[in-house]
Amino acid sequence: MLASQCTSEWVALPPQPILFGFFQFIYLTNRSIDEFKRNILPDFVCFDSERCPGLLQFIVVSNFNNGLTCCHRDDLPDEISNKEVTSFYQIENVFQSLVQRCLTIGREYSCSDSSLFYCSKSMKCISYHRLVDGIQDCFFGEDESYSACSLNNSNRFICASDSAKCLSLVAVGNGIQDCPFGEDDPYIYMAAEYTQVTYSKFCDGSLYGPYINNDYVDEMYCEYWPCNTPYTRCDGYWSCMNGIDELNCPFNSCPLNHHACHSYWLENFICLPFEHLYDEISNNCSFDGTPLKRHVYFDNETKTNKNDMLAWYSNTCITLDKLCHSTFLQSNNSEETLLTCYYSSYHSSPDEITKYNGEYLCDQFWSNPGEYQGQVFSTSYLGFIPPTLTIPVIKPTVTINLEVPKTYHIDIALNQYCHRGIFLRFGSNKEKKCLCPPSSFGDRCQWQSQRVSLTLQLNFRSVTRKRAVFQVIVMLIDEDGHIAPNIEQLTFVPARDCGMKYNLYLLYPDRPKDSSKNYSVHIDVFDRLTLNHHVSWHLSIPYSFLPVNRLVARLTIPDQIQFEDCSLDCGSHGRCRRYDNKKMLFYCQCDSGYSGLNCNQSHQCSCTNDARCLASTHCLCPLHRFGRYCFLEHIACQLNKSPCQNQGLCVPGDTRWTLKEFICLCRDGYTGSTCENITNRIEIKLEHHLLETISSLAIHLITMFTSKKHERVTLFKKIPINQDTITVHIENPFHIVLAELFNHTYYRLILREVFIPSESIHVSLKSNQRCPSINELGNETWSKLPLWHRGKYYPLLCRQNSLIACFYDDTLICICDSYRFANCFEFNHSMIYNCQNSNICENNGQCHVNNETCPTMLICTCPACFYGTKCQLSTRGFILSLESILGYHIKPYVSFRQQSISVKVTIAINAVTFIISIISNLLSIMTFRMKETRKVGCGLYILTSSIISLCIILLLTIKIWYLLLSQMAFIHNRILLKFFCVFTDGTLRILSASYDWLNACVSIERLLTVRKGAIFNKEKSRKISKRVIFIILLLTTLTHLHDPLHRRLTDDFDIDEKRTWCFVQYSSLLDQFNSAIVFLHILMPLSINMIAVIIMIVLIVHARSNVQPHKSIYVHFRQQLNHHKNVLITSSLLVLLSLPRLIIPFFTKCMKTPRSPFLFLIGYFISYIPTMLTFLIFVLPSKTYIGSFRKAMNTTKCCRR
Incomplete structure (x- = not known):
């Protein structure tokens, strides 16, 4: 008895309250020790009623004098009082329900703080953040049943399967399915993804995933789902009542159109012809869950009256409700009626198959499951679109017996002898030796080497280089530039080593290392094909005092070599370079045979002549060689x-x-x-109306796999100018090819039930191949149903809309196959195109990679008004460059005869304008060389503008031919290209602006002439004009000086063509300044000409009306127009010819696509029309200038005589 050890009537064990401080256990001392060993549950349980008021309503209270509320063990709930516990470790589990009551039941009647939620039944206040968090904080569950979406908290998880349920982020990923479909828990959701919502699992007779009202959602609403689908075909189970889904399967040993039937009595198989099988329904289809009772008969035309039977071979499909209607069976001929071809859970297999006379044949139809059972996406019945000459046959899989690898016995004791090294026996006496890894040393590899442990991952993504090979040199250097003797060399092939992680050990040169030196990691990358240096990185060692440092780096090799100027003195045997990851840190890259911090130390290079010397004992070998000094040649390459x-x-x-x-x-x-x-070659021909709206095409390749989810690869191809066909080379197998234009506009291009390698496919992208959205095919209510519901009606869409080839919703794309079944697969419509956060595209261009898993190539699709490989070139602004208008229309490496019509038209226009301009300006110069034409400033202005016009047409012709020859790849000299780029464009802008301002000066002077009349001072006008001409030339040059200073050549690889553009790029501030300058030089002269014409007419009419008041204003207006028509015509022509330069850019904003250049080409040449019509504008309308021209001509004739 416990009383022999204790003097009191009861004892508290343990002496302090346990289980969160809630409960004090009381044991009576009259209990025997054996009873205590059998069950250590206390006799009484005491608790503080203030802390745990929820227990008071469940127990019978027995008070003790210790201030606690107590109850006897028998008064506790049955799940505790009936337990036998032998260990204190089990007590926590037993009392867990009481602890939960204490934690979740209170005695509060309201909450004083508005930020708290009141559990009305549990009488407890909790924080709003604890609502719907997967943990029941209120005993009666008020917190988990609350509609938390009303809180409008953006930090809550909204269930996709129930938008009215908003979970706390604490409940996401907790291993419990809180959403109906479990999408809140990624592990549960991912594991059940393909069994819950995968389209291929719909209505297949197997129960998967979530359920509603005890019915699994994948088997609900299947009344319009066909029983014979690519996913039930040859899967070993009869989904159709006549077994047509298992007919003629590859694994069926029966002849064509025969079913295999098993006989239990005869223990064999017989083959029954499909056309001689009939069905008879023997019950009334109560639809209460009882399967149909069927009698199947075999009849080889011996029975004449078959009106009460249904033939299996009929082509007409009926629904199950009609099948079960007796009047239907009596009124329909069996040869026109087929067993229901829709899936139903009421289908059943026949009990036995007999002849019509009752003779037994067999018991059960049998079929062998094929290799396509359980596929996520199947290509069966897709067909071949466009058709191919030879359709391959699907062959059954062949089982290959793999050789079992040999196993070797490993002596663990000997293996541990070398710690981390490799044990071996050496010599005749079999002496124990150890081969140590770089991380260890010692006779048994027992010591750890002082080292830098580097984990390196490299990335390379290019827009031009598809076959890149790099040699990576990793070395440890000190602050004096001395290289540690142990360097690492890696051959990095982006197409092969994508995602590869290299674990390297860089050993210090001394053991132990020299603590007075600061070491760092220097990484060089060389092009293995040319041995040219490409890029370098510098990695600091943060804690140099440690014996072992671990560094991790993910480095991206740039596409192009970028050499930036730096100030480090490297002498005559080195070049200053910047580290790519530390732009402010420089180093000297030394020539072969030199090393050191400043490349001032020479050494003897022992490498072969075609290798590159890195140090005295290290060589960079060409691709076909290897070895310390590159003397060995590769056997394979x-x-x-x-x-x-x-x-x-x-x-x-x-x-x-x-x-x-x-x-x-x-x-x-x-x-x-x-x-x-040879890769598969696809030629896609586009309709003309599409070419006007798109510049690139997204091509989606869908590949089916037997044992895993289908794979999607997206390629982007730019459409070449003046072509309506794009060519795509496909290296990987595919089964479906879709084209996407913009805004989710999809077209079905190619279907291949079986992939055909090395196939050349020609296909046209037509409007009848477009995939509409389900919103276009069904009503809005129907399209808002969840996928597991609305997806059951997708086969009906294909049958009801015989002209559509495909359609899509927010998660799927569906192909209408050869049997008009909607074969659907998952498709991400909202893919983010940013090249996996390595976007190189400028101006909001979309960056695409050639492969999502292992990207090596990049391509940019540009928004409107931008072009180039990286969308770096723009067609915005008041002055469009000729490169942006015409550049893409010039075909490189092609003769002039094969150039596009726009190029030929440009050359023709230039030839005409050149001839007209030369004649016009030479005649104008002849005219204004006469002294009488230059008595006033107007003559000097026109003479100067004539000379400038002549220079403009000469430069324009040079510009056009320079552009043509450079884009045709006939000019390769970079210095010559750079000169033409800077000189022609900049000078043309300066001369054009000067010409406009000189014309404005002519209008101003003519206005002053009319205004002052007889008191006009000609000599003063002449002197002022000389100063004005100098000021105009100076100011236009200064305001355009930023243009040649920012012009540069850029190499661009676009649409598989290499082009060199003359490119100008400004900062945002300078771009605003340039736009203001261009606008000023166009608008101001134009405004001056317009205002001068209006004021001139008003002044003339006003002056004449004062002299002759008896005449009306209208009469004066007509007389003055006729008298000064030469001046008015000149000014009006200048205004009219300048307007297109403002109107076209203002209304079009930019040239959105270079495919239609003629409007902008016309606008470009119109801006130069005034320069070639100087004689027509200024000389012909003026009698004075015509007289001077005749004198000049006569003088020229006299000189010739």
């Missing part, structure tokens, strides 16, 4: 004997492991391990 076909590039494997491995980097159009196969 020999210089003159490459295993790669069709000009493929052979890249050897890592020589540290093998000398035989290699990979081939194939050029466009070829694929295979040795580039022996």
Whole structure:
């Protein structure tokens, strides 16, 4: 008895309250020790009623004198009082329900703080943040049943399967399915994704995923779902009542159109012809869950009256409700009626198959499940669109018995002898030796090397280079530029090593290391094909005092080599370079045979002549060589004997492991391990109306796999100018090819039930191939149903709309196959195109990669008004460059005869304008060389503008031919291209602005002449004009000086063509200044000409009306127009010819696509029309100037005589 050890009537064990301080356990001392060992539950449980008021309503209270409320164990709930516990460790689980009551039940009648939620039944206040968090904080669950969406908290998770349920983020990923479909928990949701909502699992007779009202959602609303689908076809189960989904399957051993039937009595299989099988329904289809009772008969035309039977081979499909209607069976001929071809859970297999006379044949139809069972997406019945000459046959899979690898016995004791090294026996006496890794040293590899452990991952994405090979040199250097002797070399092939992580050990040169030196990691990247330096990085070692430092770096190799000027003195044997990751840190890249911080230390280079010397003992070998000094040649990739076909590039494997491995980097159009196969070639022809609205095309390739989810690869192709066909080379297998234009406009291009390698496909993108949205095909209510509901009606859409080839919703794209079944697959319509956060595209261009898993190539699709590889070139502004208008229409490496019509028209217009301008301006110069024409400033203005006009047409002609020859790739000299780029464009802008201002000066002087009349001072006008001309030339030059200073050449690889553009790019502030200057030089002279004409007419009419008041204003107006028509015509022509330069850019904003250049080409040449019509504008309308012209002509004739 416990009383023998205790003097009191009861004892508290443990002496302090346990279980969150809620409960004090009381044991009576009259209990025996054996009873205590069998069950250690206390006799009484005491608690503080203030802290745990929720227990008072469940127990019978027995008071003790310790201030606590107590109850006997038998008065506790049955789940506690009936338990037997032998260990204190079990008590917590037993009392968990009481603890939960204490935590979740209170005695509060309201909440004093508005930020608290009141549990009305549990009488407890909790924070609003604890609502719907997956944890029941109120005993009666008020907090979990509350509609938390009304809180309008953006930090809550909204269930996709129930938008009225908003979870706290605490409930997301807690392993509990809080949303109906479990999308709040990523692990549960991912595991059940394909069984819950995958389209292929709909209505297949198997129960998957979530359920509503005890019915699984994948088997609900299946009344319009066909029983014979690509997913039930040959899966080993009869989904159709006549088994047509299992007829003629590859694994069926029966003849064509025969079912295999198993006989239990005869223990064999017999083959029954499909056309001789009939069905008879024996019950009234109560639809109460009882399967149909069927009798199947075999009849080979012996029975004549079959009106009460349904033939299996009929082509007419009936629904289940009609099948079960007796009047229907009596009124329909069996040869015109088919068993229901829709899936139903009431289908059942027949009990036995007999002849009509009752003779037994067999018991159960049998079919063998095929290889396509359980596919996420199947290509069965897709067909071949466009048709192919030979349709491949689907072959059954062949099982290959793999050789079981041999296992070797490993002596664990000997293996541990070398710690982290490799144990071996050496010599005749089998002495124990250890081969140590770089991280260890010692006779048993027992010591750890002082080192830098570097984990390196490299990325390379290019817009031009498809077959890049880099050599990466990783070395440890000190502050004096001394290189540690142990360097690491890696051959990085982006197409092969995508995502590869390299774990490297860089050992310090001394052991132990010299603590007085500061070391860092220097990484060089060289082009392995040319051995040219590409980029360098610098990695600091943060805690140099540690014996082992671990560094992790993910580095991106830039597409182009970027050499920036820096100030470090590297002498005559080195060049100053910047680190790519630390722009303010410089180093000297030394020539072969030199090293040191400033490349001032020479050494003997022992490398072969075609190698590059990195240090005295390290060489950078060409691709076909290896070894310390590059004297060894690769066996696999020999210089003159490459295993790669069709000009493929052979890249050897890592020589540290093998000398035989290699990979081939194939050029466009070829694929295979040795580039022996031709890639699939697709030519897509676009309709003309589409070419006017798009500049690029997204091509989606969908590939089906037997055992995993389908794969999507998206390619982007730019549409070449003056072409309506784009060509795509596809290296990987595909089954569906879709084209996307813009705003989710999809077109079905190609269907291949079976992939055909090395196929050339010609297809046209037509409007009848467009995939409409389900919103266009169904009503709004129907389209808002959840996928598991509305998806059951998708096959009906294909049957009701016989002209559509496909359609899509927010998660799926569906193809109407050859049997008009909607074969759907998941498709992400909202994919973000930013090249995985490595967007190189400028001006809001979309960046695309060639492969989402292993991207190596980039392409930018540009918004309107921008073009170029990176969308870096713009067509905005008041003055469009000729490059942006005409550049893409010039075909490189093509003769002039094969150039586009726009190029030929440009050359023709230039030839005409050149001839007219030369004649006009030479005649004007002849006219204004006469002294009488230059007595006033007006003559000097026109003479100067004539000379400028002549220069403009000469420069314009040079500009056009320079653009033509450079884009045709006939000019390659960079210095010459740079000169023409800077000189012609900048000078043309200066001369054009000067010409406009000189014409404005002519209008101003003529206005002054009319205003002052007889008192006009000609000599003063002449002197002022000389100063004005100098000021105009000076100011226009100064205001346009920023243009040539910011012009540069840029190489651009666009639409598979290399082009060199003359490109100007300003900062945002300078761009605003340039726009203001251009606007000023166009608008101000134009305004002056317009205002001068109006004021001139008003002044003349006013002056004449004062002299002759008896005449009306109208008469004076007509007389003065006729008298000064030469002046008015001149000014009006200048205004009219200048207006298109403002109107076209103002209304069009920019040239959105270079495909239709003629409007902008006309506007470009119109701006130069005044310069070639100087004689027509200024000389012909004036009698004075005509007289001077005749005198000049006569003088010229006299001189010739």
